[in-house]
Amino acid sequence: MEADFGTHLLRSEGLWIMTSYINHSCVPNVNRSFIGDFQIVRATRDMAEDTELKWSYLAPMYCNFEGIGRELARWHINCDCAICTENRSLSEPTKKQRIKFLSDLTAAIADPKIVDCERVE
Numbered sequence: 001m002e003a004d005f006g007t008h009l010l011r012s013e014g015l016w017i018m019t020s021y022i023n024h025s026c027v028p029n030v031n032r033s034f035i036g037d038f039q040i041v042r043a044t045r046d047m048a049e050d051t052e053l054k055w056s057y058l059a060p061m062y063c064n065f066e067g068i069g070r071e072l073a074r075w076h077i078n079c080d081c082a083i084c085t086e087n088r089s090l091s092e093p094t095k096k097q098r099i100k101f102l103s104d105l106t107a108a109i110a111d112p113k114i115v116d117c118e119r120v121e
Ligand SMILES: [Zn+2]
Pocket: 025, 026, 027, 079, 080, 081, 082, 083, 084, 085
């Protein structure tokens, strides 16, 4: 795993046997971070005992309506989270409408002329 935060290149490599058993969910209940070759897995919410730990296999850039389905299919993952379950049940016109809404929203956020928010003190 490698991340470039400006001028600081962070890199972790290793084989973490126990955490390799953690399955995917688009709505994860754990996140992970690294300090050198030490992996830290932390719960994102309170969980009942024996709850299966799940984290997202997807990079944040794929966590949108189109990207989730495409990336999970590539890895032959049939995710049972609420997002994927909902996506599979949608009609084609509804899917196209949501993709259009997401595209419009992404463009609006990227355009400083459209999103002109004053700072709230
Ligand atoms: Zn999912």
